[in-house]
Amino acid sequence: MGASEGAGTGAPPRRRTASEQVQLALLDAAQDVLDREGLPGVTVRAVAREAGVAPMGVYNRFGSKEGMLLALAVQALDDLWREVAVDRELPPEERFRQGCHAYRRFALERPQRYALVFGGGGPVAQTGSEASVYGHAVFEVLIELVEGLLGPVARERFAHSGEAAQIVWIALHGAVHLELGGIGQVAGSHDVYEQLLDLLVRGLRDGRSGPRL
Amino acid sequence: MGASEGAGTGAPPRRRTASEQVQLALLDAAQDVLDREGLPGVTVRAVAREAGVAPMGVYNRFGSKEGMLLALAVQALDDLWREVAVDRELPPEERFRQGCHAYRRFALERPQRYALVFGGGGPVAQTGSEASVYGHAVFEVLIELVEGLLGPVARERFAHSGEAAQIVWIALHGAVHLELGGIGQVAGSHDVYEQLLDLLVRGLRDGRSGPRL
Numbered sequence: 001m002g003a004s005e006g007a008g009t010g011a012p013p014r015r016r017t018a019s020e021q022v023q024l025a026l027l028d029a030a031q032d033v034l035d036r037e038g039l040p041g042v043t044v045r046a047v048a049r050e051a052g053v054a055p056m057g058v059y060n061r062f063g064s065k066e067g068m069l070l071a072l073a074v075q076a077l078d079d080l081w082r083e084v085a086v087d088r089e090l091p092p093e094e095r096f097r098q099g100c101h102a103y104r105r106f107a108l109e110r111p112q113r114y115a116l117v118f119g120g121g122g123p124v125a126q127t128g129s130e131a132s133v134y135g136h137a138v139f140e141v142l143i144e145l146v147e148g149l150l151g152p153v154a155r156e157r158f159a160h161s162g163e164a165a166q167i168v169w170i171a172l173h174g175a176v177h178l179e180l181g182g183i184g185q186v187a188g189s190h191d192v193y194e195q196l197l198d199l200l201v202r203g204l205r206d207g208r209s210g211p212r213l
Numbered sequence: 214m215g216a217s218e219g220a221g222t223g224a225p226p227r228r229r230t231a232s233e234q235v236q237l238a239l240l241d242a243a244q245d246v247l248d249r250e251g252l253p254g255v256t257v258r259a260v261a262r263e264a265g266v267a268p269m270g271v272y273n274r275f276g277s278k279e280g281m282l283l284a285l286a287v288q289a290l291d292d293l294w295r296e297v298a299v300d301r302e303l304p305p306e307e308r309f310r311q312g313c314h315a316y317r318r319f320a321l322e323r324p325q326r327y328a329l330v331f332g333g334g335g336p337v338a339q340t341g342s343e344a345s346v347y348g349h350a351v352f353e354v355l356i357e358l359v360e361g362l363l364g365p366v367a368r369e370r371f372a373h374s375g376e377a378a379q380i381v382w383i384a385l386h387g388a389v390h391l392e393l394g395g396i397g398q399v400a401g402s403h404d405v406y407e408q409l410l411d412l413l414v415r416g417l418r419d420g421r422s423g424p425r426l
Contacts, residue, residue: 016291120394158408159401166399167409174387182332185352186379195371196380205413 092148151206305361
């Protein structure tokens with residue numbers, strides 16, 4: 001599991017062992033199968049075929065299909081973390097908006113990975129699982145983005161900034177999940193998302209509309 | 214399809230024909246299977262077994278498994294419509310909050326029906342399908358709830374009240390979908406939902422916090 005330990009630090013080790021390279025090759029194959037065929041298609045046999053190895057090679061790396069899905073979820077969350085963790089030098093509102101746009105982009109560009117992670121149940125729901133730890137790391141970024149925006153009055157309203165971040169996550173998830181499901185009731189998903197961000201920014205900035213920095 | 218025509222008017226016909234009674238019995242059986250085993254368990258064979266009829270009896274009513282799922286989705290949306298269409302005599306904010314609470318209650322009490330309807334794809338996503346028509350009827354209620362709250366400034370911000378209602382739906386769906394998936398990041402889903410409604414009310418009422426009527 002060297003590779004995922006590497007991902008744990010947010011930066012993979014410079015020189016990968018042969019073992020790590022095999023792990024990464026299998027993970028890439030699994031991601032390709034997931035992106036192409038969706039979660040139901042991600043079987044040990046299909047991933048082995050994709051990677052050109054024997055099914056036993058997949059079992060040797062991931063232990064089981066569940067182990068493989070966990071590794072996929074961890075990778076997806078690590079990728080999402082990299083995308084939402086935008087430049088800290090940006091003004092708070094701009095940073096918040098960029099992070100939220102990155103979240104939507106990730107979901108729309110990798111719908112199968114997003115569904116694996118946030119589709120409900122799965123490894124992220126298992127408290128203490130490696131995926132839940134990575135999920136929390138992404139949430140920590142969201143907390144940071146939100147804290148940059150929270151005005152004194154809004155800060156009073158929430159029990160803690162995590163509560164405000166949870167509400168933002170709820171809104172972002174609802175938006176991309178309905179968009180991916182194709183069951184929105186009005187046209188212009190992008191405009192609606194902008195309106196949603198405007199409302200969130202107003203709500204986090206003491207209800208007043210802050211300057212668009 | 215007399216029964217669903219009845220549902221279409223929001224009130225089933227007083228005296229049901231034998232044919233309608235059979236349809237309703239099969240629909241009840243299908244709902245029981247759905248609630249108990251989830252969408253994958255809803256097969257013509259399982260529903261026939263549940264209703265104590267031959268599979269052909271199910272085919273005769275619904276034409277196909279897809280027809281059966283469509284009827285289930287229509288029924289679920291009609292039930293949801295009845296729950297969110299709260300007393301029009303209530304003050305706008307109270308009415309909005311009660312409608313939003315009814316939405317969450319429906320999702321938490323009937324998670325499988327909620328997933329069938331709003332899980333993504335499915336009959337609701339098919340424009341012009343009977344389910345999409347019922348989905349729009351629910352959305353119309355949401356528009357009404359939102360219009361009661363919209364202040365003049367907020368009204369200016371949105372292209373039309375449907376856009377504001379879409380944003381509210383996004384938020385409600387995100388909240389219940391994450392709650393059902395068990396992947397929230399903070400404890401106290403009920404409190405978080407209240408905070409979410411507070412933020413929505415502020416955002417729809419010109420950004421200011423209105424009196425809690």
